[in-house]
Each structure stands twice: as C-alpha cells, then as structure tokens.
Amino acid sequence: MDQVVKTDEEWKKELSSEAYRVLRQKGTERPFVNKYHDAKEEGIYECAACGNDLFSSDTKYDSHTGWPSFWAPLAKDKVKVILDKSQGMIREEVVCVRCGSHLGHVFNDGPKPTGRRYCMNSVSLDLIK
Numbered sequence: 001m002d003q004v005v006k007t008d009e010e011w012k013k014e015l016s017s018e019a020y021r022v023l024r025q026k027g028t029e030r031p032f033v034n035k036y037h038d039a040k041e042e043g044i045y046e047c048a049a050c051g052n053d054l055f056s057s058d059t060k061y062d063s064h065t066g067w068p069s070f071w072a073p074l075a076k077d078k079v080k081v082i083l084d085k086s087q088g089m090i091r092e093e094v095v096c097v098r099c100g101s102h103l104g105h106v107f108n109d110g111p112k113p114t115g116r117r118y119c120m121n122s123v124s125l126d127l128i129k
C-alpha cells in the first residue's frame with residue numbers, strides 16, 4: 001500500500017480545523033453530536049485524511065457511547081494499534097496505516113465475535129454509501 005506522507009502545513013491546509021485537531025493532533029470529538037455515532041446507512045467508512053478503506057457498516061454497532069463503534073476493521077492491515085499512555089491512562093490508539101492519522105481508540109468491551117470496540121471519531125471517517 002502506498003503511504004501518504006504530508007507536512008503539517010499541508011494537512012492544516014487540506015483539513016477542516018476540527019478534522020485537523022482530531023486526525024493530526026490526536027484530539028477527540030464530543031460524543032453524540034458527531035456525524036456518524038447513530039448512522040445506520042450501509043457502506044464503507046474511509047479515512048477522512050487519505051481515503052483508505054477502514055471499516056464496513058457490517059461491523060458497526062450501537063455502543064451507546066456517542067461515537068461510531070465497530071467490532072472489527074475491514075481488514076487487519078488497514079489500521080495500526082499503538083500503545084497510548086497519555087492522560088494518565090493506558091489505552092490502545094488506532095491510526096490509519098496509510099497516512100498515520102489518529103482515528104480513535106480500541107477497547108476490550110466490544111461484542112462478539114471479537115470482543116473489541118473500535119471507538120472512532122466521526123470526523124476521522126467518510127462514509128461512502
């Protein structure tokens with residue numbers, strides 16, 4: 001897969017300020033007031049920064065957390081999981097494997113069959129129906 005490498009200035013120019021804050025500065029959007037937390041449409045969720053296919057609506061479920069949640073990525077090599085020790089917590093950060101942008105975190109309280117909850121930011125995703 002081709003890597004997407006851009007300077008911070010380029011990202012800043014291309015992305016909205018909220019998308020830049022989340023994707024490039026590892027921010028978190030507010031729960032429940034984001035675009036996809038309640039979305040039921042079928043399609044593929046792409047990385048909002050580079051267009052990499054990340055998640056399918058087939059694995060999306062309602063976690064009642066206020067963020068779009070999935071129990072698995074489209075394929076294991078679509079995302080990268082990194083240990084995140086910021087903010088006094090140990091969490092698993094999820095980034096796009098193609099452009100390195102921050103997508104969200106993954107937790108171990110998801111449904112079967114994986115038991116994983118990929119808790120994503122809507123602003124990091126684009127739903128292609």
Ligand SMILES: [Zn+2]
Binds near residue numbers: 049051052098099
């Ligand atoms: Zn990406």
